[in-house]
Amino acid sequence: MSDAILLEKELKTLLIHHLKLEDIKEEDILSEAPLFGDGLGLDSIDALELGLLLQTQYGIQIQENSDKNDQYFSSVKALAEFVKNNRQK
Amino acid sequence: MSQQWNQIPERGFLKVNQAALWVFRLVGKKISSFLIWPVLWGYFLTDRQGRKSAGLFLARVHEFTQGQNCLKNKPGIFDSLRLYREFSLQILDRIDFWLDRDRKIKIKWHGDEHLNRLIEQNQGAVFLSAHIGNIDIIRTYAEKNATKNIKVLMFTQNAPQALGIFGKLKLNYHKNLYQINQVTPNTIFELKSMINNGDMLGIMADRITAGSGKRTSRVSFLGKSAAFPQGPFILSGMLECPVFLIFGLKSKTDEYEIHIKPFSDQIQFGEDKTLEITNYIQKYSSQLEAFCCTFPFQWFNFYDFWEENSL
Numbered sequence: 001m002s003d004a005i006l007l008e009k010e011l012k013t014l015l016i017h018h019l020k021l022e023d024i025k026e027e028d029i030l031s032e033a034p035l036f037g038d039g040l041g042l043d044s045i046d047a048l049e050l051g052l053l054l055q056t057q058y059g060i061q062i063q064e065n066s067d068k069n070d071q072y073f074s075s076v077k078a079l080a081e082f083v084k085n086n087r088q089k
Numbered sequence: 090m091s092q093q094w095n096q097i098p099e100r101g102f103l104k105v106n107q108a109a110l111w112v113f114r115l116v117g118k119k120i121s122s123f124l125i126w127p128v129l130w131g132y133f134l135t136d137r138q139g140r141k142s143a144g145l146f147l148a149r150v151h152e153f154t155q156g157q158n159c160l161k162n163k164p165g166i167f168d169s170l171r172l173y174r175e176f177s178l179q180i181l182d183r184i185d186f187w188l189d190r191d192r193k194i195k196i197k198w199h200g201d202e203h204l205n206r207l208i209e210q211n212q213g214a215v216f217l218s219a220h221i222g223n224i225d226i227i228r229t230y231a232e233k234n235a236t237k238n239i240k241v242l243m244f245t246q247n248a249p250q251a252l253g254i255f256g257k258l259k260l261n262y263h264k265n266l267y268q269i270n271q272v273t274p275n276t277i278f279e280l281k282s283m284i285n286n287g288d289m290l291g292i293m294a295d296r297i298t299a300g301s302g303k304r305t306s307r308v309s310f311l312g313k314s315a316a317f318p319q320g321p322f323i324l325s326g327m328l329e330c331p332v333f334l335i336f337g338l339k340s341k342t343d344e345y346e347i348h349i350k351p352f353s354d355q356i357q358f359g360e361d362k363t364l365e366i367t368n369y370i371q372k373y374s375s376q377l378e379a380f381c382c383t384f385p386f387q388w389f390n391f392y393d394f395w396e397e398n399s400l
């Protein structure tokens with residue numbers, strides 16, 4: 001299994017655990033599906049939690065007012081790419 | 090929920106706001122407060138839902154206090170009207186503040202030592218409030234007098250509309266409103282940096298919104314179960330800072346009391362997060378309740394607060 005896929009799996013497990021996504025299994029989350037809104041259906045509180053999670057888990061502090069933010073959080077796949085390139089730990 | 094508060098058009102009040110503002114500018118506050126009567130009656134008579142919910146609220150207060158507060162008798166239609174009247178008078182006070190003619194309005198502080206200490210220690214904090222009394226008085230006062238930034242977080246959908254009108258009239262209405270249109274994972278860091286900077290963040294914690302989704306808790310409020318949003322409490326926890334309650338209530342003509350009460354040194358959640366959030370909300374509700382009993386005519390949530398099917 002490639003590193004990218006492993007990281008995606010890891011992120012899915014983290015999301016399920018930290019955002020308390022009940023009744024959702026790791027394999028239920030599609031890597032390409034949107035995190036917010038229609039896809040995984042995360043809400044604004046989840047968004048805030050996710051921000052904190054990236055900081056504690058990977059030492060990433062998201063840049064304020066970056067236009068690319070939306071893109072990073074568009075799907076698990078995009079998020080994994082973002083984590084790969086920006087992780088401090 | 091048949092009709093959610095944020096879907097209830099603030100049409101009426103916006104119009105009252107707007108009309109009051111122009112009349113105010115023309116004839117001043119004293120005459121305005123008489124002239125506002127017909128507008129008030131007109132609105133009161135046509136706003137069936139608001140009228141009903143005002144009546145329900147006053148009845149709940151009366152039941153809860155068993156006539157021990159200022160509502161000695163079973164509230165009737167004139168009591169509901171008084172609530173509307175109070176609302177319109179407070180709009181005039183707000184305009185007074187906005188137009189910088191506020192020298193006549195006196196502020197009496199209760200618990201300002203908490204605020205002073207926070208400022209002294211450059212400690213940021215969250216201030217939870219509710220739609221009771223006049224939060225704008227606090228906001229405007231803070232804007233003019235405080236050395237620290239006091240920002241009021243705003244997620245509501247009605248806000249842009251209100252801002253539109255006041256923006257046009259070139260009033261400094263939204264100077265210290267911190268509007269968040271879209272919450273992103275980045276938002277938490279913006280808010281945290283404000284708190285770290287020693288800023289005060291005001292959050293309304295009484296109304297559920299469309300965005301509350303499943304994140305609501307039903308707790309006892311004036312003796313009956315009502316839904317409150319969890320968001321403000323979860324957010325306060327994430328910000329890892331002291332939390333206070335703040336209410337600005339009118340004590341008499343041209344006089345307001347600002348109450349600041351410590352709520353929690355830091356909101357923390359353990360294993361059973363949902364239960365703990367609900368406990369915090371119950372604590373908030375109980376304190377809010379106490380203010381409702383003392384100032385029943387300043388409750389400005391014109392919808393059925395106890396609505397059964399509210400999410």
